[in-house]
Amino acid sequence: MLIVAVLALVAASAALVLAVVALRRTATAKRPSVDALPEDVHGLRQEVAALKVEAADALRHLSIVRYDAFGDVGGHLSWSIALLDDAGNGVVLTSIHGRSEARTYAKSITAWSCEQQLSPEEDEAIAHARP
DSSP states (O other): HHHHHHHHHHHHHHHHHHHHHHHHHHHHHHSGGGGGGGHHHHHHHHHHHHHHHHHHTTTOOOEEEEEESSSTTTSEEEEEEEEEOTSSSSEEEEEEEEEOOOOEEEEEEETOOOOOOOHHHHHEEEEEEEO
């Protein structure tokens, strides 16, 4: 009986060793080689650089200023909003709310400035949007 138990223990140990060897071979086969890693990193760096170029044109810098355009109308219903990209190009939108009407204006912004005269609220919106 002791011989059968010893033989069973030896067989179980051999099976365990074979399983560990097979597991190591499988793990090594699935892992990329160290030589392939720089190519992956180089590709990722190229993708990040391309995303940075695309994001530069996005209207990411914005600010809104609310105010009362007229003394007889309250509630800060007039507003100016600056929508600009990283280079300071974009637009300033302004809505002037009066007692009987509201008017909306758009002014083009290039390099953080405008060819048209800006109101103090529009200047403030651009200044707050600037990083």
